[in-house]
Amino acid sequence: xxxxxxxxxxxxxxxxxxxxxxxxxxxxxxxxxxxxxxxxxxxxxxxxxxxxxxxxxxxxxxxxxxxxxxxxxxxxxxxxxxxxxxxxxxxxxxxxxxxxxxxxxxxxxxxxxxxxxxxxxxxxxxxxxxxxxxxxxxxxxxxxxxxxxxxxxxxxxxxxxxxxxxxxxxxxxxxxxxxxxxxxxxxxxxxxxxxxxxxxxxxxxxxxxxxxxxxxxxxxxxxxxxxxxxxxxxxxxxxxxxxxxxxxxxxxxxxxxxxxxxxxxxxxxxxxxxxxxxxxxxxxxxxxxxxxxxxxxxxxxxxxxxxxxxxxxxxxxxxxxxxxxxxxxxxxxxxxxxxxxxxxxxxxxxxxxxxxxxxxxxxxxxxxxxxxxxxxxx
Ligand SMILES: [Zn+2]
Numbered sequence: 001x002x003x004x005x006x007x008x009x010x011x012x013x014x015x016x017x018x019x020x021x022x023x024x025x026x027x028x029x030x031x032x033x034x035x036x037x038x039x040x041x042x043x044x045x046x047x048x049x050x051x052x053x054x055x056x057x058x059x060x061x062x063x064x065x066x067x068x069x070x071x072x073x074x075x076x077x078x079x080x081x082x083x084x085x086x087x088x089x090x091x092x093x094x095x096x097x098x099x100x101x102x103x104x105x106x107x108x109x110x111x112x113x114x115x116x117x118x119x120x121x122x123x124x125x126x127x128x129x130x131x132x133x134x135x136x137x138x139x140x141x142x143x144x145x146x147x148x149x150x151x152x153x154x155x156x157x158x159x160x161x162x163x164x165x166x167x168x169x170x171x172x173x174x175x176x177x178x179x180x181x182x183x184x185x186x187x188x189x190x191x192x193x194x195x196x197x198x199x200x201x202x203x204x205x206x207x208x209x210x211x212x213x214x215x216x217x218x219x220x221x222x223x224x225x226x227x228x229x230x231x232x233x234x235x236x237x238x239x240x241x242x243x244x245x246x247x248x249x250x251x252x253x254x255x256x257x258x259x260x261x262x263x264x265x266x267x268x269x270x271x272x273x274x275x276x277x278x279x280x281x282x283x284x285x286x287x288x289x290x291x292x293x294x295x296x297x298x299x300x301x302x303x304x305x306x307x308x309x310x311x312x313x314x315x316x317x318x319x320x321x322x323x324x325x326x327x328x329x330x331x332x333x334x335x336x337x338x339x340x341x342x343x344x345x346x347x348x349x350x351x352x353x354x355x356x357x358x359x360x361x362x363x364x365x366x367x368x369x370x371x372x373x374x375x376x377x378x
Pocket of ligand 1: 023
């Protein structure tokens with residue numbers, strides 16, 4: 001088994017290759033992204049120029065920027081930074097009805113003292129439970145995809161309603177990492193086709209990321225995406241400390257764990273598909289010098305912390321009997337390629353998405369992952 005000389009990725013990672021020095025293509029991609037998105041003085045001057053542009057473009061609106069909040073570390077830190085930089089923020093939150101108490105408190109504790117308005121969309125809980133159940137019955141790893149898509153839509157809804165042309169996302173490739181293509185896939189057609197096949201009831205209150213709507217938000221409304229953490233020397237441990245001291249913000253014990261369905265998806269469901277998201281996160285932290293490989297190798301061997309309460313909550317709320325639950329857990333696992341998706345359409349529209357990426361409407365990760373064919377041998 002070949003393992004990358006630098007990170008934790010090995011031959012089991014989809015679409016991995018190694019160079020002559022034994023470094024994986026994901027590490028090389030990381031270095032490439034570090035060059036494209038510099039930090040330090042250079043990063044700060046890019047960020048400052050962006051802020052000048054935003055303030056000029058948004059001078060006739062109530063807000064400068066929409067920022068998604070989850071109660072997690074990345075989005076809370078971004079709110080703090082954007083506020084310090086003088087931006088008038090509209091926070092946006094999608095509530096999938098599985099929020100932890102800590103998440104709700106964190107959102108409030110960060111926004112209230114800064115006087116930041118919050119745009120929230122809450123999905124009907126029964127409807128979300130039916131959709132979530134469909135994703136589990138479909139046997140695909142990304143059971144939380146309906147939420148990930150809906151939160152992106154919620155940001156667009158907030159931006160479109162309040163005439164804001166800028167959405168800031170809290171993603172950091174230096175701390176979260178680069179998930180290999182094929183681990184996680186999502187689009188509206190995928191979710192809708194799975195729900196049609198395995199679920200019941202219409203999708204009415206879940207914001208759906210339909211391609212037509214998306215193109216309208218980009219091309220007609222001119223809404224752009226920006227990831228400020230790409231330009232900042234973002235140290236997650238330091239950020240957690242600062243947030244706790246400044247706002248009474250609380251750590252919830254893991255990446256994306258502020259939400260109970262995300263907790264279930266990452267800590268339990270993904271593992272059933274042989275996906276350990278920690279290898280992605282730890283590899284990122286190794287590359288950015290925030291974790292040593294030795295520590296990561298020890299940490300990843302520790303069993304993931306699954307909370308029995310979360311498991312019971314998912315099982316009961318989704319209406320699984322014990323035997324149905326066991327059948328679902330033991331059913332053959334599927335891949336997104338087993339269901340209708342937009343993937344081929346994204347590939348066909350690659351020239352358009354390239355322009356949209358270059359002009360700042362779509363992220364580099366969307367363009368590089370969704371617009372190119374993927375091949376899998378595992
Ligand atoms: Zn590597």
